[in-house]
Amino acid sequence: MTGPGDAPADWLIDNRQLLPRAGTALDAACGRGRHALWLAAQGFRVLAVDRDGRALDDLEATARRRGLSEVATAVLDLESSGSVLPADAFDVIVAVHYLHRALFPRLIDALRPGGVLVYETFTTAQAVRGKPTNPDFLLLPGELLRLIQPLVVLASREGEFGGRDVASVVARKP
Numbered sequence: 589m590t591g592p593g594d595a596p597a598d599w600l601i602d603n604r605q606l607l608p609r610a611g612t613a614l615d616a617a618c619g620r621g622r623h624a625l626w627l628a629a630q631g632f633r634v635l636a637v638d639r640d641g642r643a644l645d646d647l648e649a650t651a652r653r654r655g656l657s658e659v660a661t662a663v664l665d666l667e668s669s670g671s672v673l674p675a676d677a678f679d680v681i682v683a684v685h686y687l688h689r690a691l692f693p694r695l696i697d698a699l700r701p702g703g704v705l706v707y708e709t710f711t712t713a714q715a716v717r718g719k720p721t722n723p724d725f726l727l728l729p730g731e732l733l734r735l736i737q738p739l740v741v742l743a744s745r746e747g748e749f750g751g752r753d754v755a756s757v758v759a760r761k762p
Contacts, residue, residue, distance in 0.1 A: 596626040597684045598749075599708045599756045604630070606742045606758045607704050611679030614698065617666055617686035621647030621659070628656040632680060639665040666691050673698040682706045687725050692735045699761040705739060706758050707732065711746065713753035727755045738762065 600623060613632040615624035620643050624636035628651065636659060638644055644661040651659040664671050667688050675697050683695070687709045699705060712728055715721040732755040733744060739759035746755040 594620070594622050596623050597708055599745075599754075599758075600626065600682060600684070600706050603706065603743055603758045607706070608679050608702075611703075612677065613680040613682065614673070614678045616681060616683040616691075616695065617688075618647065618661075619643050621650065621661075623682045623684060624659050624661075625650060625654065625656060627680065627682065628658045629654070633658045634660065635678075636661045637664040637666065639663060639667075666694075676700045679703045680706065684708045685710065687727065689735060696736070696739060696761065699739075701761055703761045704742070704758060705736060705761070707736065708754055708756035711753045711755050713748070717751075717753065731755070732757055 610631040613627045613634045615621060615627065615634060615636040618624050618636040618638045621636045624634045624647060627634045636644065636647055641663045644663060648661055673694050678698050679700055680703065681695055681699055695705060710720055710726050712723065712726045715726060720726060733741065736757055736759050739761055741757060741759045743758040744756060747753065
């Protein structure tokens with residue numbers, strides 16, 4: 589059974605035209621894998637990583653049920669200094685509602701030249717609405733665009749969208 593929280597982020601769907609037609613994708617901090625499943629259905633070979641092995645087990649079962657054989661999973665704590673992402677390995681990287689500032693250089697290195705990063709997470713304004721409230725998990729105004737440098741911004745927004753305060757970007761590695 590799926591619910592509204594299982595649908596991929598509107599930002600990802602609305603910017604499909606900015607992604608390559610197919611290739612290899614990473615769903616970083618994927619949780620139950622809503623973006624991994626969508627990317628696989630779009631024709632991508634997907635690696636979904638998260639530190640929660642049970643969520644990844646659920647994702648694998650859902651992918652099998654949907655006949656999406658192009659989804660692989662790996663238990664990986666992206667906040668661990670020992671976690672490694674392969675360099676120049678992905679045509680697309682998606683991260684939604686996750687913020688670990690030290691991860692950005694590794695995400696950028698993991699993109700192939702011409703690869704696209706799709707990123708969306710909460711801003712400090714979200715704390716007024718409720719969760720999350722921890723400033724470690726909230727972007728400052730304009731911060732996302734600084735964190736993704738030297739990528740080339742294809743689309744971006746910051747503000748209130750869908751009842752949440754977020755910053756979003758789609759950016760290409762030169």
